[in-house]
Amino acid sequence: MIRFLFCFVCIIFIEANLFAQPKKIDSLNHYAVSIYKQSPQEAVKILNQALRLAQDGMYIPEIAKTKNNLGIVQRDLGALELAMSLSKEAFEASPDSLVRASAQNNLGVINRKLGNYEDALENYIYADRIYEKMGLEKEQATVNNNIGMVYSMLQMNEKAVEYHEKALTFFKKIADKKGISEAKNNIAIIHASEGRFEEALLYFKQSFAIEKSLDDKKGMAESVNNIGGAYYYLGRIDSAVHYFKKSAMIEKSIGNFSGVSASYNNIVQVLLDKNELNEIEVYLDSAYQFARQSQTAEDIEMSLLNYSDYYAAKKEIGPSFEYYKKYVAFKDSVLGKSNMETLQEMEVKYDTEKKQNEILQQRAQLAEKEMEVRRKNTFIFGSLGLVLVLGLLGYLLYNQQKLKNHQLQKESELKTALAKIETQNKLQEQRLRISRDLHDNIGAQLTFIISSIDNLKFGFTDIGEKLGNKLSAISVFTSQTIYELRDTIWAMNKERITFEDLQARIANFIEQAKNASENTEFSFNIEESVDETHVFSSVEGMNIYRIIQEAVNNSLKYALADEIEVNISKEGEQYQIEIADNGKGFNLETIDMGNGLNNMKKRAREIDGTLEVQTSKNGTSILLRLAKPFTEG
Template sequence: MNRRYWKATFLCLFAMTAVLAGCHAYAQSDGAKHKSFIDSVNALSFQHITSNPVKTEPLLWKSKSLADSIGYHYGLAESLSGISLVLYYQGRYDESIEYNLEAIKVYERLEMFEKAGYAYAELGFRTRRRDLEQAESFMRMGLAILEDYHNSITQANAFNNYGLVKMEMNQYDSALYYVNRSLSIKKNQHDTLGIGYSYGYLGDIHLHLKNYDTAINYLKNAYKLKSLYQDSTGMSIDYQNLGEAYFQKQDYEAAIPYLRASAKMAFAVKYPLRAEFSYKTLSDAFEEMGRYDSALHHQEKFTELKSKRINERTNEKVAELQIQFETQQKEKELALKRAELSQEQLKVRQRNWFLGVMGGLLLTAFLISGLIFRQQKIKRENLKRENKLKIQLANAEMENKIHKERERISRDLHDNVGAYITNLITGLEISNLHLKNDQNKNALHLLTNLDEDARGAMNELRETIWLLNKEEVKQAEFINHLRDYIRRQKNYTQDLNIDLQNEVDAELLLNPAQSHQLLRIVQEALTNTIKYAEAQNFRINFKRENNHIEVELKDDGRGIKQEVDFMAGNGFKNMKQRAEELNGNLHIDSVAQEGVSIRLKFPLG
């Protein structure tokens, strides 16, 4: 029974995998075809799109829909940009801006900053007649991004757009500057059509400046270059501007042919807004010539086109609302049909769903339990290894502490008790010599001193135990203890004058380890001065600087002649090690016949 069950389960899983793989392969093949179509539509040139907006628009909408369905984000952004362009040339400005903004968002998500920068520049260009301040803001954003793409065609196109925005702001010098920058780049890049557009923009600017002859020259050159590419939309704009230039020159006869040709081309490329402008100027020209019947005829055409455009926008809005209403009605009908399903069908679906969910849950539970068991096993093994490592580390740390404690005891014996014992041995040898020479008085005096040394050694041992048993030591208590030590050393200091100065707060607390290391460093320095320095004065000064204590130990003796040998000695090494244990640093200076200066600095806490 179990073997049959597992065999059937395996066959089901294999069949599902095969179906999914087939679907995936089909989807990939279908996706490749869609991607090819999307790329071919988005590759349509600017002049093709603007010259055939009505034919191009459905292709772009299809491209957008397919790119969205297969997750082709770059194709989606390019389609949105193309749709925005088509809508702009059809006079549907609000929709054009909406899709331009959507394209920018996708470009920015894809980090395609050159595309995003130019899209911002296009947005500034298309909003210039509605909100100049916002248009300039968009233009600046685009140009800031395109600074990283210096002297590119994209940057040149943005300069052209900015030139027209500056023209609308009546900043004609700036307008000429940016369009000429664009023209320079386009000439270097041999962009013939782009040169034509720069000429057209320069003509438009000079037209506003009332430099009619210069404007006409630029506009004719622009038309000539655009005609090489059959750019009907651009040619229509240049003819309309030429007509406007002659109209403003009051050469109405010369203006009329250009305006008629502009209107004809605008109709051919489905650019009715441009035809509106041409008819309006034609009406004004005929009126100036006294040909009122022609003026009325073209005024009627202008009014007809304008009314049609407004009605089309209204009809589109009504149609959109109608579609929304019908969609809502259909959704309500579908909801009613779903509610009319029989209770038995719902039960069957619920049962099938329940069985499917239970099977999935059982399989999931089986997999999860296996994973949990494996994780628990790995966790137990890791815990064993961690505990073993902790024990090893604890043992190593304990051995290290024992080793350090041995080193510290060794240093203490050398620095203090060792010094006393050395004095005792030397004194006893000298006492024996005095006794052999019947110098009993000298022997007795020396034995008295040796008795003090023995008591001193005992005091040092007690002192060490006292420091280690304390939890904290006040600075004042430490200074008093140091004064007692100096007083006890008077028998050995002879004529050495010891000056102890304390500039640290008396209530400052030191921990026992700090007190212990600090006392031993001072004792070692004083012992070395007594033994070797032949000094008259020895100064000890404590002061505080921020969160540090500085200690200066200075004598006026003969200095250190063999400094290298001194640095290598046990005394200096011990002082250095004690400074390191205080997390501080120790510095020694010595000048012959001027003494030795030792500076210790360590942090509190």
């Protein structure tokens, strides 16, 4: 009796222990996930403890879950290869759909960081299918946010914003502050890449406020770094350096090497702009070492490009060109991993599968309804006789044919829409490839020409004044060609340009003109009646910008003006743009029109506009009237 009682107690103890261990492992995982944003190193220790317990007890689900959580933390710490290995093992071993989806999402983030964009999109789509099937809105939002980041890296900004807006809608619906912050931050990055820096700065600051309220050091570091970037492009250099250094300090405190590299690269760019070359080398070497340690593709790219610019600033053309070749080779190797056409086909295939599943579900529902109708009709047929049976059969056949025709029409519309999307994507890919070739090949060659001319001037002390002036003129002309090439690339990358885009471009050009002519006052005025949401084609936007650019340059070169105004107003449904100065003017009847005025008039005609020139000894006014309003967005 005593022996039996002892065995019974042992069985109870063993069963209690079997249930207790998985529960303890789960608690350790939960605690590590809750603290890893504030203290990732401590989270790693706790997760390793949980993994040892799970492996000792051979608890397969807990092993997979813990490995995936370790993969997420190691990813944020910059250990990308280790993180990828852990999440792959978790995906292959776990029987839990949620863990498998989380592992695929983490693999997507890692592949995106490594430049494997096709693999990243495939990971995200796999995870999204599971989350959508289970109705998990927060997880769907996270995946949509990540897909948007892939398109952003490929410079497909419209697609990127579309997915970030979807994510933001989900996050707001479930009141997820962290998710709202990340979506706002991603949208702000796209605004910044398109030159809308004030709008981007507002979004970055909103994101930082949320991260600070959550005490999320990783999120705070990213937001602070982005704020610094916005200040840099707005010309507020001291504020930019302050925020970049603050970001690097936070990233170091949590051991995120990729974040430290990004912050140091940003500081290098600011110092290059200020031409403070003595301070650069320490930050430059550190940025490159941290980038290689974290194996983050975009950070390595930026470090190589910064090395090239640094040596170019020091007039050391050989090392500069060597680093530029390394940068181009590395970038091509990364882009070679991702086939844009394949990405588009994957997304279309995913959307098509969803549509086909919906159609199959509709067919099943229709089949059930038809069976129900037939059962009812059978009862009626028996009651009313053969004549009524024939009438109802005819009605059913007509209904079936009508439904079939309607379904065929829907399928045809779907195929047409998919073909249109594929064509648009191919056109966008062609435009991006051409602009990238212009930037990487022609831009690099022009930069090399400028550096070579400058070296000729400094290397040969006995160059005559006439030849020296000629070389300076060639250098200035080549620099102007680079600026015009950048403007052309800007226009090529957009199918449509908003009035807000054009306004930012004009403001940037006027700011450059101010720096080049300190004795001239500029003013740029826009009436409140002008609608900033108006859109127009890239050809229209580029011609308007070139007319303003040509008119301002003429005022600076020939009119000897000390005041130049650019005024944009709206008269009825039409727009008019005036460029006026207080210079010495010229005689329209005797002066040679030259290429300048003729080019402006030609550009005005191309966009169905007119150009009016009024001049006197008190100044000149050039008025561009548009014969029709811009296309509405």
